[in-house]
Each structure stands twice: as C-alpha cells, then as structure tokens.
Amino acid sequence: MxxxxxxxxxxxxxxxxxxxxxxxxxxxxxxxxxxxxxxxxxxxxxxxxxxxxxxxxxxxxxxxxxxxxxxxxxxxxxxxxxxxxxxxxxxxxxxxxxxxxxxxxxxxxxxxxxxxxxxxxxxxxxxxxxxxxxxxxxxxxxxxxxxxxxxxxxxxxxxxxxxxxxxxxxxxxxxxxxxxxxxxxxxxxxxxxxxxxxxxxxxxxxxxxxxxxxxxxxxxxxxxxxxxxxxxxxxxxxxxxxxxxxxxxxxxxxxxxxxxxxxxxxxxxxxxxxxxxxxxxxxxxxxxxxxxxxxxxxxxxxxxxxxAPRIPLHPLEPPAEKDDFDQPVLGVDWSTLRIPADESWISLTERPGYLRLKGMESMSSVHRQSMVARRQQSFYCEAETSLEFEPGHFQQMAGLILYYDTMDYIYLRITHHEDTGKSLGIVRSRKGQYDELLEQDVCINGVQRCALKAVIDREHVQFWFSPDGEDWRRIGEALSIIHLSDDFADYIRFTGTFIGICAQDLSGSRKHADFDYFVYKEAKAQV
CATH class of the missing domain: 2.115.10.20 (Glycosyl hydrolase domain; family 43)
Structure with a gap:
C-alpha cells in the first residue's frame, strides 16, 4: 500500500x-x-x-x-x-x-x-x-x-x-x-x-x-x-x-x-x-x-x-459535497475570517434550512467581515450556491467569492445599481487594485433566488449563474487566479485560496442574504 x-x-x-x-x-x-x-x-x-x-x-x-x-x-x-x-x-x-x-x-x-x-x-x-x-x-x-x-x-x-x-x-x-x-x-x-x-x-x-x-x-x-x-x-x-x-x-x-x-x-x-x-x-x-x-x-x-506503514487500513467516509445548512452550527470544513461565527452576523436558525449572513465590513477589512469559506483542495473543482438577497443600495453586496486575503480576491456578487436595479457582476482585487470586470453588470430584477457557480481549472476560473437553478449561463470570461497564491504578492504571505459566501453592507444597516446550500465538488472540470 x-x-x-x-x-x-x-x-x-x-x-x-x-x-x-x-x-x-x-x-x-x-x-x-x-x-x-x-x-x-x-x-x-x-x-x-x-x-x-x-x-x-x-x-x-x-x-x-x-x-x-x-x-x-x-x-x-x-x-x-x-x-x-x-x-x-x-x-x-x-x-x-x-x-x-x-x-x-x-x-x-x-x-x-x-x-x-x-x-x-x-x-x-x-x-x-x-x-x-x-x-x-x-x-x-x-x-x-x-x-x-x-x-x-x-x-x-x-x-x-x-x-x-x-x-x-x-x-x-x-x-x-x-x-x-x-x-x-x-x-x-x-x-x-x-x-x-x-x-x-x-x-x-x-x-x-x-x-x-x-x-x-x-x-x-x-x-x-x-x-x-x-x-x-x-x-x-x-x-x-x-x-x-x-x-x-x-x-x-x-x-x-x-x-x-x-x-x-x-x-x-x-x-x-x-x-x-x-x-x-x-x-x-x-x-x-x-x-x-x-x-x-x-x-x-x-x-x-x-x-505506507504495516498498519491495517482504516478508510473514512468522504465528506459530503453538499451542505444544505440544515444543522444549527457550521460544519468543521467551514472557516470565518478572524472572528467567531456568532449570532450578531450569522444564523442557521433564524430561517431554518438557510445560512443567513448579515452584511458587515468590506473585503478590505481586517476586523469584521461576514464571510464563511472553505479551503480549495483540488486544482479541478466546482463551487455552487443559491441565495436570496434584495439589496437597496450599491453599498450592499452578497455572493460567491474566491478569496486569498484583503489584497487578492475574485467575487461574483449581487448588488444594486441606481439605473438598472438588482444586478450581478464580477469584482476583483489584484495586489490591492480594485476592478469591476464586466462592461455592464447583468440585470436580474425580478429574480428572487439566484444560483451562482465557480468552475476552477488549474489557474483559471469560469463563473456561471442561473435565475432558476436549471438554466445556467456563463458570466464573463475565464479569469486567471494565479494572484490567489502566496507567490503573487511583492512580499511573503502564507495562506491559500478559500471558496465561500459572503455579504457586505457598507452603510452599516446589516442587510442580510439567505443562502440555501453550498456545494463543493472536486472533479476534472472544463472551462
């Protein structure tokens, strides 16, 4: 063996x-x-x-x-x-x-x-x-x-x-x-x-x-x-x-x-x-x-x-690919940034079967972010979630994020635009340089529940969304994710890519987003 x-x-x-x-x-x-x-x-x-x-x-x-x-x-x-x-x-x-x-x-x-x-x-x-x-x-x-x-x-x-x-x-x-x-x-x-x-x-x-x-x-x-x-x-x-x-x-x-x-x-x-x-x-x-x-x-x-050593094998059940958020506490694969998952910003019981995140500080904060994420553990994997979120202001956001640290992330997020209303777009930070990657965010007015997906193929990610959970639509082009690594920065750093869900409310009113499930699946994916 x-x-x-x-x-x-x-x-x-x-x-x-x-x-x-x-x-x-x-x-x-x-x-x-x-x-x-x-x-x-x-x-x-x-x-x-x-x-x-x-x-x-x-x-x-x-x-x-x-x-x-x-x-x-x-x-x-x-x-x-x-x-x-x-x-x-x-x-x-x-x-x-x-x-x-x-x-x-x-x-x-x-x-x-x-x-x-x-x-x-x-x-x-x-x-x-x-x-x-x-x-x-x-x-x-x-x-x-x-x-x-x-x-x-x-x-x-x-x-x-x-x-x-x-x-x-x-x-x-x-x-x-x-x-x-x-x-x-x-x-x-x-x-x-x-x-x-x-x-x-x-x-x-x-x-x-x-x-x-x-x-x-x-x-x-x-x-x-x-x-x-x-x-x-x-x-x-x-x-x-x-x-x-x-x-x-x-x-x-x-x-x-x-x-x-x-x-x-x-x-x-x-x-x-x-x-x-x-x-x-x-x-x-x-x-x-x-x-x-x-x-x-x-x-x-x-x-x-x-x-292997001369020890009988003790195989384990593989972890479930899907978390339906039907337990009162987070599973062991989940992590939060810097702060405990307490009821001031996260709940699995206020709406049973959903993970509710109350928006707090931005992706640049080293204090209180509303983010729940898990490690990326394969070069080929998919992450999928579905959320209900009704932002009323451009300072309110929620969605699916690939996160290294405050300087480097890619975020498929729902927000509100004054002209088009509820919208879906991709924002990115590379070495602290913020960018919005679509010429115009996708209008999703009237979509109560929106499914989001990230498909990772080695150094690239392709985002998808579905307004009904069945009809999946590509959003944006395949994006390089090499900046989500220790080695990309101009200084030494030590963590790795996390994939997760998050919410921000920069107005301070703590607008919440409800996530129905999260899937993390390791497979040889195509981008």
Whole structure:
C-alpha cells in the first residue's frame, strides 16, 4: 500500500504530528481564519479526517485586527500523562523590522475538546514547541526574533523550562542553536532517541529554498552537532519535482516501529504560483547506523508516492459535497475570517434550512467581515450556491467569492445599481487594485433566488449563474487566479485560496442574504 502526497491538500501548512497509542494527529496553521488550528486524525497514516477545532472561543484567540497572514502560526501538538497540549502563536504584526508574536498553551483531556483557556507563555519569537522529557520536565523551544539593524533576524532557537504546576515558563532562557548556513532558522521540534536529543528545524525560508535540517546533542542545552548531510529534506534546486517548498518537518514513530516525517510542501499550478497554498505531505524515514535520520530509499527529495506503514487500513467516509445548512452550527470544513461565527452576523436558525449572513465590513477589512469559506483542495473543482438577497443600495453586496486575503480576491456578487436595479457582476482585487470586470453588470430584477457557480481549472476560473437553478449561463470570461497564491504578492504571505459566501453592507444597516446550500465538488472540470 502506498500513501499519495499531499496527505492534507490545500492550505494546511506547518504540520505537527503526534501519536497517542494507535491514533495519529496532525495540527496545522490557520493564520487569520477562525476557528484556530486544524487537527486531522488517522489510524493508518493514509486516510485523514478533520476533527473539531481546538480554538473556538474569542477568549482563546482574538484575531480582530490581525493583519493578513498573521494570526495562528505553527502550532505544536503533544501529549503526556493523559493530557493533550497545544502550543500556538497569535501573530499581531509582521511587516517591517518588528514582529509581535504572542505564544500560548491550551490543554484538553480529549483531543476533540473542550480545550482550556490559554496560558500565556512568551512573545520572544514564533514557532513554539513543547517537549516532554523522560524525567517529567517540560521544555519550550521557539525561534527568537531580532529586530535590530545588521543583525540576523532569525537569531536562533531558545530553550526554557515550563512548569505545569506554576502554569508558566521558569528558569533561564538559553539560545541552544544559531542555525546552519541555510539561515532563516525556525520551526524547532525536540525529540529524544537513544542517548541523543534531536533538534529538528526549518531553514532556508518557507518558499522555494525551504528545507528540514537536524542537529543533536547529548544534553538538552547543547552544544548541538549539525547533521553532516543537512538538509535531510528539501526541494531546493529541483524544479522537476511535483512537491516544492519541502520543509518545516515533524517526525513520528508508529506503533509498528516505523518512522515518518510530515512536512510542508507547495504544488505550483502555473509557473511558480501555488494556488492551493502550502500543504502537508509525508515521507517514510529510517535511521542510519550512526543515528542520523534519512529519507527512506536515499536522497533528500520528497516523493509523491510513499510506502505506507504495516498498519491495517482504516478508510473514512468522504465528506459530503453538499451542505444544505440544515444543522444549527457550521460544519468543521467551514472557516470565518478572524472572528467567531456568532449570532450578531450569522444564523442557521433564524430561517431554518438557510445560512443567513448579515452584511458587515468590506473585503478590505481586517476586523469584521461576514464571510464563511472553505479551503480549495483540488486544482479541478466546482463551487455552487443559491441565495436570496434584495439589496437597496450599491453599498450592499452578497455572493460567491474566491478569496486569498484583503489584497487578492475574485467575487461574483449581487448588488444594486441606481439605473438598472438588482444586478450581478464580477469584482476583483489584484495586489490591492480594485476592478469591476464586466462592461455592464447583468440585470436580474425580478429574480428572487439566484444560483451562482465557480468552475476552477488549474489557474483559471469560469463563473456561471442561473435565475432558476436549471438554466445556467456563463458570466464573463475565464479569469486567471494565479494572484490567489502566496507567490503573487511583492512580499511573503502564507495562506491559500478559500471558496465561500459572503455579504457586505457598507452603510452599516446589516442587510442580510439567505443562502440555501453550498456545494463543493472536486472533479476534472472544463472551462
């Protein structure tokens, strides 16, 4: 049996893998999307299903005002004596010399929750990770950020003890590893194997020079000896590989005594553009006689097909393609931007069988947007919805959106024009440049319910609409969506394309839109 990479397609970066008995869990970053942290579960490392999110309350994660690609970075999942530990960073700012990176810890007796209120740890840098030593002591490592001019911003990996009794970090802070010549040292995880402490790090930056590096020491405080064959995993210099950007790894020993590493990857859809964002892949690993970790089969490149462990298969039911909005709460595949899905702006009960969105701020807002979206997880997919919306002003909009961040999106939206009344058109933002793509929006006066569809074929999307749910009409031409990627911007960013529904009311009166259903279907579509 083989595993096909990526195992977590679509925006699922910075994986942290954990085994508890015969269950396997991977936590991944969610950045500005709420609820915080995705946790997937598997019994065989082949099939993965999404569990309830751990950070579901504003008291655990308040991201209102967090900039694009801020929020939750690089969570770490661990387990000790019946307790699950989740460490995460809430990044408040990242532009310029400074980064405000607040690190927290939550715990739970059950991986499905409920999770505790957060314990504040530190703010010295990002990518925190908790290590439980054999003697019962607990240690936090994180990269340390140095904002000073002419200094290495990625200033090394710092170590400090955590006291579970005092619920705080204690003792001295020590910089245990300054990194290798690849630089940009981050993503630390500590492991213990035989007589060594192993420090796994991400280096080279999270783009096309990304890599996994390893070092080891006889003592937890170092000094750490660098693996002579570093990096142990990378795609750098290999444009022929399907899996690019390989780095930010986390390792696990299976209950069958086999070793695997999960790691970040990206798959370019066109040239260098990765519309699905940074994804999670897995590699089979083995130890050398002199106790260094290697990709099984030799070399240090990631493979699409990987040998599965000697574990019976545990297949899962595929998620439903259609959400009829007939449950009182959103399903786990849905996310909202920065804020919880509370009754002040969203309801599944005011009109049973419909998702009601009350319009709030614009697509440029980093505070309160009325948007509900899910990850795009295939290069070939369709999304469809049907809504009832009666705008009375040009500042009121609702519809179907492909969204990367406040700077880049494409939006098939219903609005109101003074001359033509209720209208349907396409608006787009590329690098923050707003545009209306039709010479004239389509008049849909008298259409009470309008169905909308997006058909994605790799780097293009074609929009459709139907005034009756049966007669589908093409609207506009096929549009490039390469700007919905990490790689399109003039600065580094970290998320991926979401497909969803939203409503705006820039007048402040909170005009609502009612959505009857949402379909997300992966298929080889034609544009």
């Amino acid at each position: 083989t595993i096909t990479n990526p195992i977590l397609p679509g925006f699922n970066p910075d994986p942290s893998i954990l085994r508890v008995d015969e269950d396997y869990y991977i936590a991944t970053s969610t950045f500005e999307w709420f609820p915080g942290v995705q946790i997937h579960h598997s019994r065989d490392l082949v099939h993965w299903g999404l569990l309830p999110h751990p950070l579901t309350r504003k008291s655990q994660l308040n991201m209102e005002g967090d900039l694009d690609s801020c929020g939750v970075w690089a969570p770490c999942l661990s387990y000790h004596n019946g307790v699950y530990y989740l460490i995460y960073t809430d990044v408040k700012s990242r532009i310029g010399a400074f980064k405000d990176t607040h690190n927290y810890l939550v715990t739970a007796a059950d991986i499905r929750g409920p999770w505790s209120e957060p314990i504040y740890l530190n703010s010295s840098g990002f990518d925190p990770s908790l290590f439980h030593d054999d003697d019962g002591r607990k240690w936090l490592v994180n990269m340390i950020w140095d904002h000073r001019k002419d200094h290495n911003r990625f200033a090394g990996i710092v170590l400090q003890e955590y006291s579970a009794e005092e619920r705080m970090l204690i003792g001295p802070v020590k910089n245990i590893f300054k990194g290798t010549e690849l630089k940009l040292t981050e993503g630390p995880h500590l492991y213990k194997w035989h007589d060594y402490y192993y420090l796994l790090t991400a280096e080279g930056g999270t783009q096309y020079n990304h890599a996994v590096t390893m070092s080891r020491s006889k003592t937890i405080e170092g000094p750490y000896e660098v693996d002579p064959q570093n990096p142990i995993l990378t795609s750098a210099g290999r444009p022929d590989l399907v899996l690019q950007k390989a780095g930010h790894g986390s390792i696990v020993q299976t209950h069958t005594d086999e070793w695997y590493m999960v790691h970040l990857v990206g798959r370019p859809v066109h040239d260098k553009y990765c519309n699905l964002g940074r994804e999670t892949a897995i590699q089979r690993m083995s130890w050398t006689d002199d106790l260094w970790l290697r990709v099984d089969g030799g070399g240090n490149a990631p493979s699409v097909l990987v040998a």
